[in-house]
Amino acid sequence: MNDTNVIYIGQKPMMNYVLAAVKRLEEGGSSVLIQARGRSISKAVDVALITMDRAKGELRMGDINIVTEVLPGVDGNPLNVSSIRISLSRP
Amino acid sequence: MNDTNVIYIGQKPMMNYVLAAVKRLEEGGSSVLIQARGRSISKAVDVALITMDRAKGELRMGDINIVTEVLPGVDGNPLNVSSIRISLSRP
Numbered sequence: 001m002n003d004t005n006v007i008y009i010g011q012k013p014m015m016n017y018v019l020a021a022v023k024r025l026e027e028g029g030s031s032v033l034i035q036a037r038g039r040s041i042s043k044a045v046d047v048a049l050i051t052m053d054r055a056k057g058e059l060r061m062g063d064i065n066i067v068t069e070v071l072p073g074v075d076g077n078p079l080n081v082s083s084i085r086i087s088l089s090r091p
Numbered sequence: 092m093n094d095t096n097v098i099y100i101g102q103k104p105m106m107n108y109v110l111a112a113v114k115r116l117e118e119g120g121s122s123v124l125i126q127a128r129g130r131s132i133s134k135a136v137d138v139a140l141i142t143m144d145r146a147k148g149e150l151r152m153g154d155i156n157i158v159t160e161v162l163p164g165v166d167g168n169p170l171n172v173s174s175i176r177i178s179l180s181r182p
Binding site (some may be wrong): 038039040041042045046048049053061064065066067068082084086 | 152175
């Protein structure tokens with residue numbers, strides 16, 4: 001997995017990320033990894049499913065991983081945040 | 092998968108669902124299926140990871156599935172909603 005193929009889901013509108021994923025794949029990438037933390041996880045699932053739908057059968061849903069990431073909090077205490085990684089690849 | 096072992100994630104505080112999942116497992120269930128739609132998906136991931144953490148190694152993360160569900164919308168038109176199912180089971 002080339003790091004340039006990771007799509008980090010943030011605060012932008014959902015379709016921005018769908019179009020980014022489609023573009024990476026059209027430019028010859030064999031896979032994309034859709035990654036999100038916290039409340040953006042729901043959006044990541046939407047992005048993955050809509051990207052799959054747009055690909056009309058040319059993409060395969062790969063592994064979906066969820067893990068707790070420990071980030072430095074604003075007050076210096078560690079902060080536990082859920083994260084998801086959804087892999088989409090050409091068959 | 093017995094249907095009574097499905098935990099549907101809704102608007103209640105997250106820990107309600109964690110405690111429900113732990114209770115089902117303590118009552119002898121061999122697995123729980125954590126299920127959510129739309130914006131509750133992020134909460135479902137939190138519930139799964141915290142339930143895993145509480146189980147201190149006694150649970151195994153099973154399959155994670157995401158699908159688009161087509162629901163009847165308020166205006167009668169079909170509504171596409173993302174959904175997730177996370178399976179946790181005893182090894």
